[in-house]
Amino acid sequence: MNRFAALLDRLAYEPRRNAKIRLMADYFRATPDPERGVALAALTGKLAFTNAKPGLIRTLIAERTDPVLFEMSYDYVGDLSETVALMWPAPPKAAPAANHPPFLSEIVEGLEVLPKRDLPGQLAQWLDGLDETGRWALLKLITGALRVGASARLAKTAVAALGDIPPDEVELVWPGLTMPYRELFAWVEGRAERPETLDPAPFRPVMLAHAVEDEGFGGLAAADFAAEWKWDGIRVQAVSGRSLEGERVTRLYSRTGEDLSAAFPDLVAALDFEGALDGELLVVREARVQSFNVLQQRLNRKTVTAKMLAEFPAHIRAYDLLTEGGEDLRPLPFRARRARLEALAARLIAGGHDRLDLSPMVPFASWEALAAARADPAGAGAGPDAAAVEGVMLKRWDTPYLPGRPKGPWWKWKRDPHTVDAVLMYAQRGHGKRSSYYSDYTFGVWTAGEDGDVLVPVGKAYFGFTDAELLEIDKFVRSATVNRFGPVREVLHAPDEGLVLEIAFEGLARSTRHKSGVAMRFPRVARLRWDKPPREADRLETLEALLRSEG
């Protein structure tokens, strides 16, 4: 555990992606099974413990330290787990050597079987055996507050780096594997065959689009591109297949590969096809797509109830087909995939499928015609669904489905008012009835810095969110604080961790007072993008291009 804690500690301080990969790979190389497999589970967010409440930790430390010294220390450090980890008295030197530093794997096993009443004693014994960093990591882990300074994707990339295996290959076998991942390590280290992908419904890394800057179709030929509406929902990948036992397995993934199936049982049950498709998750009532706000109400619910399923029926509007009946369609050009998708959708709908339909194409002959459609989706074919259209998507007819964000094949062209996906950087306590909430948000977008991309603040928003969203953000701010400056808290804002806010605004102006060089008019929080990793937030160049086009 001490070694794993040291890795976590180092990852938290290291900003560079490649360095993080190397640190994790080094750890995996030096750590035996099953310890490294349990660590991999922790790094990929597969371990979720909430065994201990802060109250228990306070009790344990109160039994061991002077209360005045504890309060002075807590006040100074500002984080309960860290304070306790540092203050925890070292056991007497003569203590039995049986107190070897516990392994992470031992702790995880222990937590699963431990009766609640034995937790305080066992926890104290583990803490006695660990060093400061080990205690810190353990306390964060068991209070459910462990934050890993690397994404699951990066951890898998580090595993792939142990051998000569492309990270996407690890991604493909991943869903069929479980802790402690012995067969995965054996495979990447060349000691065993590739593990069978037992999962009949695995996630495939998604293809993403670049934003069209307003000045920008220079050089692109309209005839090379297809256009569809860009829906204001959640991008999902629906995958369905049959297990070896012949059982149907259907999963719904977010675009980052998170399994959303549990939140949408109605949709998962309705999907009946063999393959993987890319589409937008929307709430559809009486054949009309509802606004994102309605979808948000369903997303906000913790538990799935029958009433909610009836009130907020989930639906997929499909726009791409990645596999069908075991055939990988991704190498095919978009035109061929679209034809296969249309045929599939027609069959399903004819068969009575009412939870899936096809995202229609938007015909256009010139960029001017497309701009007109984008400005008036209702008049250009979207009809009553126009309120859920947030722009158009452009896809080259001739390109295969390429994971990542290749430059050129796909473009997104959002509607006005302008929106930008920005990352929450600082939060400040509000005034009046909001004085106990962090309700004023400074957000930033990416720009090139000395060592890779950095976030530069571009504005501040203090409305636009609902009361429920305010609670969510406030909770996030408190749990993700990395610094305090009086009433202001700096929150975690790394490429793989942090909160993306979709900011709507009316216009931009040049500003010499701001480091970013731009000032937003009437910025507000349009929605919270929990589904979006900060690295995918917008870039300053997007705003600069907009600024130029606005004169």
Added chain:
Amino acid sequence: MRPEDLLCPSPKGLYSPAGDFYVDPVRAVPRALITHGHSDHARRGHGQVLATRETLDLMALRYGANFAGATQALAYGESVDINGVRVTAHPAGHVLGSAQMALDWRGLTIVASGDYKDAADPTCAPFAPVRCHVFISEATFGLPVFRHPDAAAETAKLVNSVGLFPERAHILGAYSLGKAQRMMALLRQAGHAAPLYVHGALTEITDYYEAKGMALGPIRPVKGVAKAELAGAIVIAPPMALTDVWTRNFPDPVTAFASGWMRVRARARQRGIELPLVVSDHADWDGLTASVAATGCEELWVTHGAEDALVHWAGTRGLRARPLHMVGYAEEDEDAQAAAEGEPPPAAAEGEAEAGAGDGAP
């Protein structure tokens, strides 16, 4: 007879009415005892200065030969009489030449320890507790969260990182007097035999340590060395240089910092440190409390740092204690820290202005 007749706090520093001299005065005085060469304790312009040979030499390096009217060297264990007060120097274990000053007068002993640590340090004589009636202690790390780990294990983190990132330079921030040379010695003990590169601010003091017989291995000035040559190298620099444009001269540098402050994550993050090493030349909480106990003192006076916690601890032990609220003592580390904390983050300041920019919108 009260202890205050022998030594008492004053605006210029600790003053001895009986002996008519000051200990580590913050302003120029006619007669001063100096515990060690750090700039907050050793200032220029005093009339007569009594200190160890090493402290006098280090002051001369920093301020020039004429830093005081007259100087007198006092070796560890040696005593001298000043107006009836017997002054004896004892090793403080803080940096080369650091001394605790024991004052004996009419059967009363007060020890002014300056800065000290009880942890091992290959570059200076070990701290020796001195029995006394009143012990004067600093409390830089006077909170129980400060428990400095084994310095060798911290040093190993740096050596391992160099092994893992051989194409990058590692810039190690370390206080130029004491910490820098201790890190050099620790790196050698850890088996790192390659040349260590140093920032110009470190060369004179490091040369002095070597002249005193410390074997620090090959040390090279970093100035003029080609960028490519610094891949895989460790470069030692004063902490202030870490945030300087100076660091752009290095291949994809990893910034490390050796300081007791690195124990607290928020502090390391605030400074943008990527590899914090918890190595301190001050006693940690366990060291402070153990050292106080080892002196057998009847009374504890606390000069600078987290006085309240140490005074509270003494109270729980039935030991009389009081804070002296001395001002003007802080390591350079701490000064930089204080400045950083007093300043709001640039983003928050911009955010304030932003609220105004939104006005006039629909």
